[in-house]
Amino acid sequence: MALALEAGNKVWEKVKKATTSSNPSVRLQFKALRDYMVSQKRNPDLQFIAFSDAELIQATGVSPIAVPCTLYGVYFKKNGTSGTGTATDSWLTIGDAATNTVVATKYIALMTSVAGQEVVAIYPNGLIFGTDITLTGETSAQDGTESTAGDSGSAFIIIGAL
């Protein structure tokens, strides 16, 4: 595996499609990131990677590229719709390692507790993952115990070269 970068505009189109049914604020936050990166960061080549709940809760997490990268944005939506679905806490964690077992390099942890809950986290200037990037749906902020798929959700990340 490796990075599969493509023109930024193609990635932003994928982001737009992926957030079509998301909260309007989510769409606009990624539009704001796009506008900034296109106009101020020279529209770099990027990679859009989407994840299902089944991928996020696989043993030791999902490591889609197996190389270092720079993370710009992440979106996560817990399964279910408002009022219908799981209310069991689940964290999306993102670590700088090839698995979810390295507590010391879990750089990001975002908790969801209500069905259909959405969260966006952004590093407009990028966050370097010097080893690898692994995402997991976990039962806590860093315990390495994968959630059940139903308690997790779907996600995508936007990454670029180091």
Added chain:
Amino acid sequence: MALALEDGQRVWLKVQQYLTTHGVGGPTGAALDAFRTLKDWMVGAKGNPQLQFIPFSDADITQDTGLSPIAVPCTFYAIYVKKGATATDSYVRVYNQASNTTITLAFVGGILAVANDEFYAVYPKGIKLATDLTISADTGAGAGAESTGGDAGDGFVIVGAL
């Protein structure tokens, strides 16, 4: 202490003022636009709820056991933080407890790794912190070992009633 909610428009004005006046080099346009779009959505589709703007300094969030400014439950909508001038890792976290001692209660977290790193996370519909709100900058993946002030960052959170 308690929540000190005020008209949403006043809070959004404080957010705008903070983001246009604060920090080395100032926040990115992406952050400015992200919070403007969050405002637009909450004003237009969430009934413009009363909110509280809570700014914090690096010294605030590196104090012993973290910063707990309200001592009551709340709904957390967003955090913005910009790192100081060092390159020492610091993990900024939002805990659902009255201190920073329990990592399993760290609901939102992101690392600040490079000088002037900027990180923000947004829950458009909020996430309930049913116990309390504590903001802390920690040295590592575990909870409760506060960074030095210079390694953390300044920022703010936006909260509302449960």
